[in-house]
Amino acid sequence: MSDKRNDIPGHGPEGLIRRRDFVSGLPLALALGASSMARAAVRPPLPRPAHVVVVGGGIIGVTIAWHLARRAVRVTVLDPTPGQGCTQGAFAMLIAGQPEGGSEEFNALYVRAVADWRRFQAETGNVLPxxxxxxxxxxxxxxxxxxxxxxxxxxxxxxxxxxxxxxxxxxxxxxxxxxxxxxxxxxxxxxGAVDIDGVMTVLQAQAVRAGVEFRRMSVVDLPRGEDGRATIMTEHGPIVADHVILAAGAGTTALASRLGAHIPLxxxxxxxxxxxxxxxxxxxxxxxxxxxxxxxxxxxxxxxxxxxxxxxxxxxxxxxxxxxxxxxxxxxxxxxxxxxxxxxxxxxxxxAEGRMPIVGPLAPAPNVYVAAMMSGVTMAPLMARMIAAEVVDGIRVDMLAPYRPDRFNPQWNA
Ligand SMILES: Cc1cc2nc3c(=O)[nH]c(=O)nc-3n(C[C@H](O)[C@H](O)[C@H](O)COP(=O)(O)OP(=O)(O)OC[C@H]3O[C@@H](n4cnc5c(N)ncnc54)[C@H](O)[C@@H]3O)c2cc1C
Known part of the structure; x- marks a missing residue:
């Protein structure tokens, strides 16, 4: 019996604003990435999720769904208008320069993100425009x-x-x-730059072939579950999953606030x-x-x-x-x-406060994970790959340490 996830190119059966602000150095990126990934530490993992709901079908949500599907996770994307948020309006340069005020560490994340598009281009079958x-x-x-x-x-x-x-x-x-x-x-x-409409069309099609289910509906609440699973309250009723990823762009702040988390955008x-x-x-x-x-x-x-x-x-x-x-x-x-x-x-x-990504689990509900960032087109493949590793493997990626939602939520450490 064939597995539809194997339809993602490159995966065999085992693979189960200011303008310039949105705006390289490939060898440097690879060197930086190799050392940081090697230092990734293991945390007490949540059980490997069988079903992940991704809230938001923009470039961030769809790319995360694509990466989860190749890991044999059942994925549902909830969005009333997938692809029609900020993503459809992107100029869509792949940019690795945070010249004004950004740190070297933050810039290195961008450099690595641009480089990771070449990995993603190959893994999607060299069909992305x-x-x-x-x-x-x-x-x-x-x-x-x-x-x-x-x-x-x-x-x-x-x-x-x-x-x-x-x-x-x-x-x-x-x-x-x-x-x-x-x-x-x-x-x-x-x-470089991508044709964002073309990229979204390819990614959505590959995700669907890999088993991702897209459901056109809004999420209205995230009530705290009692049984360790996540309950997602949609406009059409509840959905229960092992894990939720909030990639709802501008809608992320309101949803995270339902769990008492402050995600300022x-x-x-x-x-x-x-x-x-x-x-x-x-x-x-x-x-x-x-x-x-x-x-x-x-x-x-x-x-x-x-x-x-x-x-x-x-x-x-x-x-x-x-x-x-x-x-x-x-x-x-x-x-x-x-x-x-x-x-x-x-x-x-x-x-807010430095324009750096906000990525990671929310302490009040560790199986709810937030993924909000600017330059989302540039960041998507690298972030999605690392987020998939954190969610599926229970690995905490050191490279993401400066970008945790905890920095806006000091009450979690009180
Ligand atoms: C003019 C312009 C130029 C840009 N240029 C670049 C560039 O050159 N390079 C670059 O990297 N980036 C650029 N960007 C930024 C980039 O477009 C964004 O960072 C990126 O699109 C954000 O993607 P996202 O998936 O986080 O958000 P979105 O694309 O907004 O997706 C979020 C999705 O969540 C859904 N949603 C929201 N609330 C809910 C809810 N309650 N329930 C269910 N679904 C929900 C929405 O419908 C939406 O589809 C530019 C943006 C603009 C406007």
Whole structure:
């Protein structure tokens, strides 16, 4: 008898906002990862879960479901509108630069996360629509250029792959691009971008083939169970499981609060313009003074002027979309022919106080696990793999130690 989980490519029968803030160094990532994973410590494990409910079908929830399914766990994803949360609005760069204020340790997590996309790309059968051309980042003269030069020095000092560029390098790296007035910049060759709609379509299909059940419903409560199992109260009644993973994006705070857990998230909005497919124009991501621009493997162009925390854009009018393409055409003149297809708006859930992920079990109910983070597209495969290890194997991954929900819940240690 065949097991549908084996349909996940690569698994045999035994395998059972500021723009740049959302915005490498593969060998470094591998080295860092190897040492941290080796130090993973064993904790008294909960019993291996037979049934896990994932609340939220965005990039984080679906990627976690995919990784759990390959571990032979029965998985149910609950979401009234899977994929239609923040994820559909992502520019979706795979980014490994936290230049302003972030620590080296936090940046190293990003570097490893970008590298883990290559593992995930192979394990999903090399069918995910990813562009690995790197990102070209530059600023006009002024304060922003000074900051960018300092960012570059910091990234290089941390061993991240970031090459300083001059004005002429923009066109060398991206034929046809015009830098305009150039102050400072750098190229990050290891980074990339994904077509998020395409990725979600593939992942959902592979997850379903592997046995994941998607049920379109909202979770309204998480009552504390008496028998050690988790009860999930949905709008259509209760579901009982061994383990619950809260990957509900902006909805995570309210659900966790039902168990007395404080999971503080700031919401920052951003809009993007998407074109109809065009002939190949760009094979790298451009992050210039006039916005971010990329071309998906299917030919669609995506551009956003600035979706910085604080910018809080919400304009999804056709007029604004056409304006965004007119602005993008000043950097890439070929985009003067771009035809607006759609506008997207997303509200990014950003963990408060340092923007670092909030990942781990909730002390009042250890079989309820939270997974909330910014740059969720970049983080998803690495985090999902580590979360699956923690939930299925009962291993506490040292690399996640700085990101536990306990830091917002001192009452748990009182
Ligand atoms: C303009 C813009 C640009 C971005 N650019 C990048 C980028 O370049 N790189 C990058 O890595 N990230 C980027 N991001 C951020 C990225 O999109 C998010 O970090 C990521 O999508 C978060 O994924 P998620 O699965 O946590 O949340 P979501 O996608 O919001 O998914 C959460 C899901 O939970 C469901 N849900 C909520 N409450 C409940 C409930 N009570 N019951 C059941 N289901 C529930 C929702 O319906 C939703 O589908 C960008 C975002 C925006 C808006």
């Amino acid at each position: 990813i562009q690995w051309g790197g990102t070209v980042n530059w600023a006009a003269p002024g304060d922003r250029a000074d900051t960018m030069a300092a960012d570059w020095r910091r990234l290089v000092s941390w061993g991240v792959g970031a090459e300083a560029i001059a004005a002429g390098d923009v066109a060398r790296l991206c034929p046809g691009a015009l830098p305009g007035e150039f102050g400072a910049g750098y190229f990050m060759p290891d980074q 700031d919401l920052v909005s951003g809009t993007l313009a998407h074109s109809k497919p065009m002939e190949p124009v760009l094979h790298r991501v451009l992050n210039g003074p006039l916005g971010s621009i990329k071309q998906n493997p299917n030919g669609t162009i995506v551009t956003g002027l600035d979706y910085a925390p604080g910018a809080s854009g919400t304009d999804i009018s056709e007029a604004y979309g056409r304006k965004l393409f007119a602005i993008a055409a000043r950097t890439v003149p070929a985009l003067k022919d771009a035809v607006l297809d759609k506008m997207t708006l997303g509200y990014v859930p950003i963990p």
